[in-house]
Amino acid sequence: MAEPQIDTLQFPGHLIRRLHQISVALFADHMARNDIDLTPVQFAAIDALAHEPGVDQATIAARIAYDRATLGKVIDRLEAKGLIRRDISPEDRRARVVTLTEAGQSLLNKAMPIVEALQSEILTGLSPAEQVQITTLLTKATQIGDRLRRAPHRAQTGSQKEF
Template identity: 60%
Template sequence: MEIYAMPGHLIRRLNQISVACFMDRMAQAGLSLTPVQYAALCAIRDYPGIDQATVAGLVAYDRATLGKVIDRLQNRDLIQRDVSASDRRARVLTLTTAGQDLLRTASAHVQAAQPDILAGLSEAEQAQMLHLLQKATNAGNDRSRAPQITPEAD
């Protein structure tokens, strides 16, 4: 079929493979975590006190959907929401001890899953593929419904 040579179809399939690898690793480890939850936890870990809208931008997810992800993480006591000291209307996010522990445990499994996603490629091809994926993603970022933001340098 002609779609087998189209980048959109192949990227969608690779995403399905990536999610399957992630979820398999989490299941094997006995962890309940989705790729989006993992990404949100990483953003909150790296930027403690970040607001929800900025998390959405950092992980390139629409705000409404990410809001539901944040709700689930809070319900599981993995993150804490507090009123911002600088803007009483805003809520800032931090990891709880349970969130830090889960992220630390999950990160090793996530790292171990990465080669599985590009199985069949040599190490050099995997590095080239990653470089090209980053280049294409950066070039098309503004076309996304949820463009990724780049954190400001400290």
Template identity: 55%
Template sequence: MPGHLIRRLNQISVALFAERMAEAGLTLTPVQFAALSAVEAHPGADQARVAGLIAYDRATLGKVIDRLEDRGLIARKTAPHDRRAKALEITQDGRDLLTQARPLVLGFQNDIIAGLTKAERETFVTLLDKVTMAGNDKSRAPLKPIKTGSDKL
């Protein structure tokens, strides 16, 4: 069934991510990578915005942001538009980590779908995006992209 196969493919993806990060001596999880990438792409975004950009539960993302801040990879600052909100900024250490991790992450994407030809991979990713977006409103943490189309992680 599709749900089972999607869960299995996610397991494969997470395993490859963990393996490649460990091989490189990097301490980073998939959600930390996504959050750092979103903060880098959208400096000054608050935690709720980052959660929407990566389709992650806001409360759980708060713990991820705490860990990233504790490691000195991001900094929280009072948002200029709302003194109650905290704007997130990536630090130089965060940028350096992404510079190391991004090529590794990009490098194993085809390994996730290794059984497919190049044409099948393109079709699969297109269909996966289509079905994911069709069900986006059913998610507990829907993706909330900015309309510019520059939010693919």
């Protein structure tokens, strides 16, 4: 008797990867249509800074669940675009703190409604109730699995904000 065929294209990991590709493509398309030069990670970083200005890069990485070493390159690009500023920490002269510039806040204000609006497009074809359900399940799976990651999410103290 032949082994039953396993459809690896239906594995959760594959489907999550595909949905991520769709999400990133939609984000890029919407940003380009609105003449906004931001990647999803850059958006997450400036959004985190808007909520918690004056933190170090490691804190930003923790807030958006991103690898600290890789985030350094993201911060470099944001600084080159004039969206953030790095200053010497008043508490530790060896450390740098990061703040959003006026240009960064302005770009975030422009991008936020676009990003909010495209969220339902990522899950197009699902009813509003199904969109809530999948978001709830993805949140649950992410929070449980987060402890296994190299760059786990660390919420702002006293905040339930998730990125």
